[in-house]
Structures are given as C-alpha cells and as structure tokens.
Amino acid sequence: MSVVIGETTEIGDDVSIYQGVTLGGTGKDTGKRHPTIGDRVIVSSGAKVLGPFKVGNDVKIGAGSVVLKEVPDGCTVVGVPGIIVKRPGQHTEEMNQVDLPDPTTVEMECLRRRIVMLEQKVKELENESIQHSDEK
Template sequence: MFKRMREDIQCIFDQDPAARSTIEVVLTYSGLHATWSHRIAHALYKKKLLFLARAVSQVSRFFTGIEIHPGAQIGRRFFIDHGMGVVIGETCEIGNDVTLYQGVTLGGTGKEKGKRHPTLCDNVLVASGAKVLGSITIGENSKVGAGSVVLKDVPSDSTVVGIPGTVVISNGVKVKGKYDHQDIPDPVADKCQMLENQITHLTDRLEQLEQQQVKEGELR
C-alpha cells in the first residue's frame, strides 16, 4: 500500500512542474486525495458493501470536486490535474499512466445496462472539458483535445479533437482531409448556411415564376 502511495506522489512530481514538496502534494492535491479515496471505495465495492462504497465516494466528491464511481477500475500512476468537475462512471476501465484534466467526463450515453462507460488504455491523456461517452475504447498513447466530445473508438497513437471527436493525427502523421483544431466546422452554422441557401434558391425560383406569369399575361 505504501509503495503505491509513494508511486502516486512521484507521478505528480513527474507530471506537474508546480509540485515543490512531498508535504505540499500530500496535503493540497485534490486529484491525489480522490485517487486514494477511490481505492478505499473500490475495495468496499468489490466486497459488495455498496452503500459504504458510495458513501466514501460522495464524501470524496464533496471535498475534492471529483466524482469517481466506486465501480470504476483505475490503473497505476493515475494523475488528475486540478480535477474540479471530473466525473468517472461505474463501468470505466482506466489503464496505467493516464492523465485527466479538469472538467473531463467519462460517462454513458443512456440507460443501457452492462458496460456503458469508456475504456482508456495506457498512457492516454484527456484534456480539459472533454467528454468521452459510451462503451468506447481510447487506444494506447492517444490524446483527446480540450472540449472534444468523443463518441467512437479512437485507435492507438492518435489525437482526436472536435464535436463530434475526429481523429486528426494518427501515428504521428496528420490525417489527410482532417481539420486543424481551430478550423473545425460549426455544425449549427453549417445548418443555418444550408437553410439560407435553400431560402435564396426558393426566392429566386419564386421571382422567375412571377416574371413568367407577367409575361404570359402581357401576351394575352
């Protein structure tokens, strides 16, 4: 147990240049507190002490702002940076050396039973505000951009951005035909533009019909 705790502390020093001392990390890092609390809650969950497990997780949520369901399976050297607003669902499976930033949701898409939350393989990074939803898999060494909404599997060694999430880099190579993050199209604006084009087309057609009627009237 103490070996795992030392490993967790060292992980923070490796990931966060703002970490200055062990006492600071132990007393002030909410992501670390949430991880340690989850281990207790998960142990209770596996022993079928479901109410106690959920009570521990909710107390942790109150103090850290991070909600991890006791049923979630989390690997070693898990790092939550800042952490406020992070939500991890019951059937999530998280590998080793995974990093989450604030506002990340690893959630479901409905009321389906069974495996309904994401699987994050080793060395995955999910940036601020990203939503990874449903029983999907984020492959090893992949990154999810800030604010993205990922609804489909992501292959290993990839970067996914946008709403819905789109793979823009795969195995270190920019995917042909994909957008840079700042150039991702706005689906609402695209729909408005389509409607505007249809209105313009109908207006032109109506004017043509009116002119045709006037000409026919003159000929009579």
C-alpha cells in the same frame, strides 16, 4: 471543476485526466455503459468521453472535445463531436487555430442558399399554376 468517472469505466496505466473530464455513458446502453481508456492516454480539460467503446493506447484527447466513438492507438482527437486529426505515421497539416471556420456561420449560409433556391421553386410553381388557369 470535478472529474466524473462512470461506474463501468476501465482506465489503463499512466493515464492523465485533467479537470472537468467526464468518462460517462450516453444513457442508451445497459451492462458496460462507459469507456475503456488505454495506457498512456491524455484526456485534457473539459473533455467528455461518452459510451461503451475503447480509447486506444497513447491517445490524446483535446480540451473540450466530445468523443462518441472508438479511437485507435496513437491518435489525437479534437472537437465536438470529436474527430481524429492525427494518426500514427501519418503527416498532418498544421491546423490554423486563428482562422478556423465558424460552423454556425457555415450552416447559416447553407440554409440561406437553400431558402433562395426554394423561393425560386415556389415562384416557378406559381407561374405554372397561373399559366394553367389562363389556359382554361
């Protein structure tokens, strides 16, 4: 697995970049298209940092994360899309790595509930239509 570093990327001192990392652009920008990485940053395996924004000093980016916006100094980012899960001086609850919710299952359940609600609405409208036609 290779590392991809975009043409306009700037990388600070003491940065660790592991295999499969991409420091790239989104294809939507001109001029400065790639990220600026601060000092003492760790970019873990398979992470993608995409766009012309700054990743602050002392930042940790988790494996496989996709970072699409600026990250302040001292933060830890994980996920797709990347979210800040730890900030300097802020207590963060331990993440339960075993029982994380499956986003696909969560979304499917939301869609199922919406379908049930829409089916009920269609029945109500059909009943109203039948009542109006009976009145004529």
